[in-house]
Amino acid sequence: MLATPSARGGLELRLQMMFRRVAWIASPSRAFRGHGFFSTSNLSLHIKARIQLTASNLLPVSLSPSSSSSSSPLPRPFPNILRGLVTHNLKSAAPHSSTAPPQKSASRQVSTMAPIPKSMSGILIDAPGGADVLRWKTDLPVPQLQDDEILVRNEFVGVNYIDTYFRTGLYKAPFPLVTGKEAGGVVVASSSPDFKEGDKVGYISDHAYAELTALPAAKAVLLPAGITTEQAAASMLQGLTALTFVREAAGIKQELGVSEGPWTLVHAAAGGTGSQLVQILSVMGAKIIGTAGSPEKCELARKNGAQWVIDSRKEDVAARVKEITSGKGVDVIFDGVGKATFDLDLEVIARKGTLIVFGNASGPVEPVNLLKLSPKNIKLMRPVLLSYIVTKEEWRSYAAELFDLIAAEKIKITVFKTYPLSEVGQAHEDLEGRKTTGKLLLKV
Numbered sequence: 001m002l003a004t005p006s007a008r009g010g011l012e013l014r015l016q017m018m019f020r021r022v023a024w025i026a027s028p029s030r031a032f033r034g035h036g037f038f039s040t041s042n043l044s045l046h047i048k049a050r051i052q053l054t055a056s057n058l059l060p061v062s063l064s065p066s067s068s069s070s071s072s073p074l075p076r077p078f079p080n081i082l083r084g085l086v087t088h089n090l091k092s093a094a095p096h097s098s099t100a101p102p103q104k105s106a107s108r109q110v111s112t113m114a115p116i117p118k119s120m121s122g123i124l125i126d127a128p129g130g131a132d133v134l135r136w137k138t139d140l141p142v143p144q145l146q147d148d149e150i151l152v153r154n155e156f157v158g159v160n161y162i163d164t165y166f167r168t169g170l171y172k173a174p175f176p177l178v179t180g181k182e183a184g185g186v187v188v189a190s191s192s193p194d195f196k197e198g199d200k201v202g203y204i205s206d207h208a209y210a211e212l213t214a215l216p217a218a219k220a221v222l223l224p225a226g227i228t229t230e231q232a233a234a235s236m237l238q239g240l241t242a243l244t245f246v247r248e249a250a251g252i253k254q255e256l257g258v259s260e261g262p263w264t265l266v267h268a269a270a271g272g273t274g275s276q277l278v279q280i281l282s283v284m285g286a287k288i289i290g291t292a293g294s295p296e297k298c299e300l301a302r303k304n305g306a307q308w309v310i311d312s313r314k315e316d317v318a319a320r321v322k323e324i325t326s327g328k329g330v331d332v333i334f335d336g337v338g339k340a341t342f343d344l345d346l347e348v349i350a351r352k353g354t355l356i357v358f359g360n361a362s363g364p365v366e367p368v369n370l371l372k373l374s375p376k377n378i379k380l381m382r383p384v385l386l387s388y389i390v391t392k393e394e395w396r397s398y399a400a401e402l403f404d405l406i407a408a409e410k411i412k413i414t415v416f417k418t419y420p421l422s423e424v425g426q427a428h429e430d431l432e433g434r435k436t437t438g439k440l441l442l443k444v
Contacts, residue, residue, distance in 0.1 A: 116142055116151065116189060122210030123424050125177045128169030131425040131432075134209075140178070143207070143214035150217050151189040152201060156233035156418075157208045158182040159427045159440035160272070161336075161359055167428065170360065180208030182237040184229030185444075192217035202232030202399075204240070204386075209424060211444055218392055221399045226407050234413045234439040235276070237385070239402045241358070242276035244388040249356045249381050250332045252284050261286035262331035265321065265348065267341050268361065269306055270297035270437045277334050278304040279411040286332075289324055291317055293434060300414075300437050321348040329353065339363035346372060354379045361434075414438030 122140045125133050145151055157180050165171040166179045173179075187199040195201065200223045205215035223232055246252050252261060264281055268274040269290025281288050282305030290306035292298045298309040310320045321330060329350035335341055336359030345355050355378055357365055373380055389395040405411045416438040419427045427440050 116212075118142055120211040121421070122178055123180070123421065125167055125175060125179060127175055128167065131167075131428040133167065134425045134428065136422040140210060142212050145189055145191050145214055148192045148217050149190075149214055150187050150192055150195050150201070150220060151212055151214050152183070152185040152203065152220070153188045153212055154183040154185040154208060154210065154444045155229040156184050157421065157442040157444060158233045158237055159419075159424070159431060159442060160237055161361060161431065162237075163209075164428055164432060165360065170364070178207040178210050180210070180442075181206065182233060183208040183213065183444075184223070184232035184236075185213075186229070188212070190217070195220065195222070200229055202227075202229070202236050204236055204389075209421065209442070211421075218395070221396060224400075224403055224407070227403050230415075230441065231406060231413055233441055234415050235402065235406060236399070238273040238439070239276050239406075239411070239413075240389065240398055241273055241385045242280050243398055243402055243405075244385055245334065245356055245358065245383060246277065246280050246284060248388050249383045250334075250354055252281070252286060252332070254284050263287050263289070263325055263328065263350065265289045265291070265330040265333045265345075266301075266306070267291050267312075267333075267335050267337045268293075269301035269304070269309065271336065272439045273336055273359070274334075275300070275304050275414060275438060276411060278306050280405070281305070283405065283410050289321060289330065297437055304412075318344055318347050325350075332356065334358070337361045338365050342368075346378070349376060349378055351376045352379075354381065356381045356383065358383060415441055417441075418443050 118141070119139045120142050121136070121138045124135050124137045124140065126135070127133060143151070160181060162171070162181055163179050166173050166177065182202070182204050184200070184202045187195050187197055187201055190196060190199075194217050201220045202223055203213075203215055203220040205213065205219040207213050207215075223229065250262075250264075252264075261281075261284060264286045266274050266277050266281070266288060269278050269288075270292045274290070278288055278290055278301060288306045289308045289310065290298075290301035290304075291310045291312040292301050293311070293313050295311065298311050301309045308320075308324050310317050329348050330353065331350050332354045333345050333349055333356060335345055335355065335357045338357065338360040340362035342357065342365045345357075349355055353376065357380070368380070372378075389398055406413065414437070416436045417427075417430070418441040421442045421444050424442055427442065430436050431440060
C-alpha cells in the first residue's frame, strides 16, 4: 500500500512521535541497556531515515508485523522489539480503502494427507442376530467429517463383549449398524486443532469395524512414543474399564503395600478385562482371588498377579472363598459374568462390601430385590466406563496413566489372537464360546 500525499503529513507526525517514544525506551537508563540494542544516536539515524523514506518518497509500507525482513520497511538490523512498535504505528497510520470488502472470519479447514476414497471396506449388521449377521462389505460409504472431528484409518480394532451385545440387540442401536468400540490407527483428515494428519491415535468410539472411522476429536488420544496402534487397540477399552473401576467404583488407591489392601474377587480373571483388573489390583496392593474356567486359564490368572485362583468348573467357589478369607468374605467383587454368578456374589461378599457388576457374559442380571442387600449393607454398582471419562481432563488423565503402566511393564497386554477384519464372525464365536484368554484383535 502507498502513502498518499494527503496522508503524508499525518504519517510523518506519527512517526516523529514514535521516534521520541522508542528513543526514550532505548535510552541508557532503561532496562534494554546491555542487550545489544543500538545506541540512542544510531537509533535516531535509523528512525529519521525511515521517516524520510516512508513519508517523502512514498515507498511501499508493509503492514504485517510478522512479515519477513525482506518485505519490511525497517532496516534488517533494527531491534525486533522496536520493529513491532514502529510497524504497529505504520499500520494504524495507513489509509484504508473505502471500497475494500469486509473481511470474513475463516471457517475451519479440513486438511488431508492424501485423497480420501469414496468407499471403503467394513462390517455391516443389517439386523440383530448371531455371528452370521456380521457381513463383510467393500462398498461402504466413507463418513464425512463434521466440526472438530478426525478421520482415522484403522490399523487394529479391539473385539469386546460389548460388541456382541450390540450385535444381538441386547443393547439397543439403529440398524443397519457398523459396530466396534475401540481401535488404533492414523489420522488421515482432521477438522480439529488437537490433531493433524499423520498422528497415531487410539480411540474409544462407535463404528470401528471399518477401514475408516470418523469420530469426535474428544474421543481420541495421541499415542505417546513406545505405544503402538496395536497396543492401543488391545488395551484402551478394557484397560480403562479396569483402571476406572478400581480407582472410582472400588475406591482403591495406590497407597498400600503388596497384599495389604482389601480382599478382592475377580470373575473370569483370565479374560480381557479380568486380566487387566488382576494386574492393576496387584499394582494397587490388593489381595486378589481370581476365578477361571480351566487349568490353563487359572495359570494365566496367577501369572497376572492373582495370589489365589479357583477353577470355577471344578471347585466350590463359595467354600474356597470363605476358606481363603477365614470366613470374612471379600470386600470388593468385580463381576463381568453376570447372571450365573450374581447369587454367589451375595453369598461371599463381606459386610459393607462393594459388588461391581459390569458384564453380561452369561446373560444380564435379573431385577434385584433390594432387601437382599440389607443383611450385609452391600453397595451394589453397575458402572460403565464412559461415565468416568466424560471430560477431556478425565479421559486424557486416565489414558496417560494406562499408557504409563504399559510402558513401565507394570501391566502387560496379552493378545490371544489377531483375525482379519473380514473374519470378525469367527472372533465373536470364539469369544462367546469362552475359547479365548486375553485380547482379540482385528487387523484392518
